[in-house]
Amino acid sequence: MDSGEYRNCLIELLYQLADDDFILAYRGSEWIGLAPHIEEDVAFSSISQDLMGHATLYYSLLEELGEGQADSLTHNRPPEKFHNAIILELPNGTGTYLENPDYDWGFTVVRNYFYTLAKKIRLDSIKTESYEPLQQIAKKISVEMSYHLMHWETWFNQLMNSTPEARSRMEKAIKLVLENFDGIFSYGELGDQIVKLSLIESEATLKQRWITELQKKEQIDLSMTMNKGNGRNGIHTKHLTTSLATLSEVYQSIPAAEW
Amino acid sequence: MTLEEQVMEALQTVKDPEIPSVSVVELGIVYAVRIIDRHVEIDAMPTFSGCPALDIIKRDMTLAVEDIHDVKSVTVTFIRDPIWTTDRVSEKGRSELKEFGIAPPENHQGDEWRVPCPYCGSVYTTLDNIFGPAACRSILYCKSCKNPFEAMKPVSI
Numbered sequence: 001m002d003s004g005e006y007r008n009c010l011i012e013l014l015y016q017l018a019d020d021d022f023i024l025a026y027r028g029s030e031w032i033g034l035a036p037h038i039e040e041d042v043a044f045s046s047i048s049q050d051l052m053g054h055a056t057l058y059y060s061l062l063e064e065l066g067e068g069q070a071d072s073l074t075h076n077r078p079p080e081k082f083h084n085a086i087i088l089e090l091p092n093g094t095g096t097y098l099e100n101p102d103y104d105w106g107f108t109v110v111r112n113y114f115y116t117l118a119k120k121i122r123l124d125s126i127k128t129e130s131y132e133p134l135q136q137i138a139k140k141i142s143v144e145m146s147y148h149l150m151h152w153e154t155w156f157n158q159l160m161n162s163t164p165e166a167r168s169r170m171e172k173a174i175k176l177v178l179e180n181f182d183g184i185f186s187y188g189e190l191g192d193q194i195v196k197l198s199l200i201e202s203e204a205t206l207k208q209r210w211i212t213e214l215q216k217k218e219q220i221d222l223s224m225t226m227n228k229g230n231g232r233n234g235i236h237t238k239h240l241t242t243s244l245a246t247l248s249e250v251y252q253s254i255p256a257a258e259w
Numbered sequence: 260m261t262l263e264e265q266v267m268e269a270l271q272t273v274k275d276p277e278i279p280s281v282s283v284v285e286l287g288i289v290y291a292v293r294i295i296d297r298h299v300e301i302d303a304m305p306t307f308s309g310c311p312a313l314d315i316i317k318r319d320m321t322l323a324v325e326d327i328h329d330v331k332s333v334t335v336t337f338i339r340d341p342i343w344t345t346d347r348v349s350e351k352g353r354s355e356l357k358e359f360g361i362a363p364p365e366n367h368q369g370d371e372w373r374v375p376c377p378y379c380g381s382v383y384t385t386l387d388n389i390f391g392p393a394a395c396r397s398i399l400y401c402k403s404c405k406n407p408f409e410a411m412k413p414v415s416i
Contacts, residue, residue: 043390053309136339140308143414147389
């Protein structure tokens, strides 16, 4: 085995895992003060904080592998170097956090529930076989995210089985999320090597597990695409660019400062 | 007192800034201490990965141990393996949490999670929100003494 190839594949997978949690944590943070009720505000901000922590664990491993400092990886990296799936960078709705936020709670519940379930399946695979330090991180994250999965599953079940209006809005949200959800299961251009080197199981295997798990609950059509492109290969929407600009605004104001 | 004892005594003064009544030793955050030729190496276990107090805890541990006369230098490292669980909170830590108004972590089986109220001891309590004001805490309500209270979120493998 070529150790350079192993290192490249590992780094690629780590960026995908890190950037997914990082950008979704940001989207979650935009809901603070706007969630449907006060208890949800507390819960969602706590979940977003956990997600940011999970991203930090991956970034610190990237730091050890010589990719540069975690702070710099998040605040100084151009959007095309981010490898998150596009579905996670899409805005919560129309408007912005400061101006006329008209966010879609159904979309948020579906995106978070679908993602958290995929994340669990992904980490379970890593825990079975992968790079050992990554397996240790996966174990740590699994413990914390069991609470997240429980949270989003409760919302999902309640809204799916609520009024006809709730049901139809959820079905619309599911369709919208699935339009780009295939990007979650992709490992991008290095996918074949990543799987060959036993860093994680194949895209098809994980996707099938996810579909099987969801269909136990609801007999819904789960066919998915990535119609905005593959974020794993650095293709992104303008929404990632604006999010990163907001996220790094303070950092960029004095890049040399110690935080 | 041996140097090792002095180090542990110093670490007993370091608190989690979000739970100022319980030391990092009693919370089970200190995993191992090695002393090599007056240099102290501390392996610490992060509680929740998104906990903003981790950096402060690391700094406070370093400062407290550096203050010991015979210590030349200190390194604190957050380890990845093994992982921290709420089983690591000591008996002393549990009673100190309770004094602070936080119910200590309970072992739970499945969905059953009975948390006695830290104020009156009643188990007639409800879980209001599994997520609380800090990553490690949940919000509960006691139907007996009508007090809201917090409980340490159980973490097990």
